[in-house]
Amino acid sequence: MKALITGGAGFIGSHLADRLLDRGDEVLVIDNYATGRRDNLKPRSGLTIVENTIADGQVVDDAIGSFGPDIVVHAAASYKDPDNWAEDSRANVLGTANVVRACMKRGVGRIIYFQTALCYGLQPIERPITLNHPLHPEASSYAISKTAGEQYIRLSGLNWLSFRLANAYGPRNLSGPLPTFFQRLTSNRPCFVMDTRRDFIYVHDLVDCVLRAIAKSALNGAYHISSGADFSINELFDAALKALNITLEKPVEVRPRGADDAFTILLDPSRTITDLGWRPTTSLTDGVAAAIAYYREYGIAETYTHLRIDKH
Numbered sequence: 670m671k672a673l674i675t676g677g678a679g680f681i682g683s684h685l686a687d688r689l690l691d692r693g694d695e696v697l698v699i700d701n702y703a704t705g706r707r708d709n710l711k712p713r714s715g716l717t718i719v720e721n722t723i724a725d726g727q728v729v730d731d732a733i734g735s736f737g738p739d740i741v742v743h744a745a746a747s748y749k750d751p752d753n754w755a756e757d758s759r760a761n762v763l764g765t766a767n768v769v770r771a772c773m774k775r776g777v778g779r780i781i782y783f784q785t786a787l788c789y790g791l792q793p794i795e796r797p798i799t800l801n802h803p804l805h806p807e808a809s810s811y812a813i814s815k816t817a818g819e820q821y822i823r824l825s826g827l828n829w830l831s832f833r834l835a836n837a838y839g840p841r842n843l844s845g846p847l848p849t850f851f852q853r854l855t856s857n858r859p860c861f862v863m864d865t866r867r868d869f870i871y872v873h874d875l876v877d878c879v880l881r882a883i884a885k886s887a888l889n890g891a892y893h894i895s896s897g898a899d900f901s902i903n904e905l906f907d908a909a910l911k912a913l914n915i916t917l918e919k920p921v922e923v924r925p926r927g928a929d930d931a932f933t934i935l936l937d938p939s940r941t942i943t944d945l946g947w948r949p950t951t952s953l954t955d956g957v958a959a960a961i962a963y964y965r966e967y968g969i970a971e972t973y974t975h976l977r978i979d980k981h
């Protein structure tokens with residue numbers, strides 16, 4: 670199979686690329702390295718990387734036209750500066766429109782998208798959130814632009830899948846609390862945790878789900894990829910302490926969440942379980958240990974967030 674992965678040098682995209690390459694597929698990645706890392710994708714047979722932006726429609730059309738993918742996995746997204754609405758719009762709205770139009774023009778059969786659970790807003794009316802929950806992306810530029818992108822995909826008439834994701838974590842993950850915990854705990858800086866809860870999904874479990882979906886060509890529409898359980902950020906912190914073999918003298922400081930943060934986001938994975946026969950298998954303890962082993966080996970140059978958090 671030939672798969673084109675936008676954002677393939679990023680966390681989720683590179684894990685998917687590795688799995689497809691491992692089984693002999695051809696992969697073309699388009700990435701501008703805004704948040705991707707060069708060491709995520711090692712040069713290997715079957716892999717081509719185009720270093721460019723999906724905001725350039727010609728770049729996207731040329732790549733899709735010359736590679737002729739069977740499937741496009743659209744994982745590229747901008748989110749690292751909550752005030753850079755222009756870049757979020759360029760990458761997430763215009764970029765997605767470019768990817769979709771090129772797929773339509775070039776006859777690509779299928780497109781897979783990754784959507785943020787923030788599309789449901791900061792005060793979801795259900796717990797767990799079902800796929801029928803109304804969309805309320807208005808709280809952030811990231812959610813607004815990602816939701817517009819999802820709407821363009823629906824508009825296309827292509828066979829599409831939008832995976833609305835819980836908080837993915839694991840090796841190569843540079844966003845969310847875990848890489849920050851690692852940085853602070855390994856440099857003797859004080860830590861704090863937010864009073865929030867999140868549904869954490871280990872990246873290998875997530876990629877297993879995507880591979881099952883790729884194999885089922887009749888599948889169409891929105892799905893949740895979620896562990897089905899939410900954990901407090903404090904529990905994540907404890908798993909990090911355990912993986913690092915650190916005991917603190919006093920309990921970690923718990924801080925109230927910011928105005929742009931949700932207390933809990935728990936997604937209902939039942940449609941995914943029914944249609945794909947998929948279930949996550951990695952415990953939080955094992956997943957956090959694998960992420961920490963990665964941070965130790967590769968280091969963390971930068972971390973990213975779409976939130977306006979107090980970094981001090």
Ligand SMILES: NC(=O)c1ccc[n+]([C@@H]2O[C@H](COP(=O)([O-])OP(=O)(O)OC[C@H]3O[C@@H](n4cnc5c(N)ncnc54)[C@H](O)[C@@H]3O)[C@@H](O)[C@H]2O)c1
Binds near residue numbers: 701837
């Ligand atoms: N990680 C999560 O928990 C999570 C949750 C919900 C949704 N998502 C979505 O999953 C997808 C992958 O996210 P991730 O966690 O791997 O993040 P990531 O930052 O590691 O990957 C995104 C990749 O897109 C690239 N990129 C950004 N702008 C681009 C542009 N204009 N042109 C080309 N490449 C560009 C980045 O360099 C990066 O490699 C994104 O669409 C994101 O919105 C992720």
